[in-house]
Amino acid sequence: MIKKTLTFALMDAPYESANLTTAFRILDAAARRGHAINVFAYEGAAALAFTRQSPHPNPVHGKNLAEENHPTTKDQVAALLAEAARNGGKIDWVNCGMCVDERGVNEFVPGTRRGSPADFQTFLDASDNTLVIPTK
């Protein structure tokens, strides 16, 4: 299979919309195929890789911490990076620096990095295709 370079721009914050579920599914499929993936995490999406996210128990569900096994996007980001590496690909995950500063989420999953719109421009110029999943 021909390996492509794919860029994704994400904008939604964690726990706000179904857009990120769709994005993670697409990213997972691309990572399993070993494509070179770029992610520009913009606006609320800059919090996706924030390492201080923590799961919680859910008294309404009647479940403790382990039973609820609440998803965190930081774990999903880490799993994506690992999946890409396992399949010979790579993910360059850039967290928009100013977005991160505004939100106080300047602690990232290892393997992701701080960046700027210039990184996104570089991604656009170097990619076979780009998918923007904007917030609405």
Place this chain on the structure above:
Amino acid sequence: MAKKSLNIVESAYRAVMEEQDDTILWLVAAMQGAGGSHTVVLRGNAVNYAIAGQGAPGLTVGEWKQSQAPRMDRDVADLIENRKIPVYVVEEDLAERGIAHDELVSGVKLVSRRALPRLFAEYEIISHW
């Protein structure tokens, strides 16, 4: 004495995979547990929450697997059976989506659009989510 509160839920399936539930049904259940007196009306796309037998496979990202995927029908049934929260669905919104009444979770009540004003008059607080 808690104020009677009617919660009209219209936004549907927003972030349910990440939250493993609907945040408004969750909020209403939690407030009922805190002594509230709540009722739910499902309208628009949210009428789909009342269809029995639905569910989503858990999300998989690399080796991370979701084990507690949301089940909206289960959550609607929980409101009705365990929390004693009446749940209405708007009949016309069901019909527009081709959803038959016998597809619904047991205990869900039907309300027509024309009957909504009379229902509203029974409540002190009406919240449209």
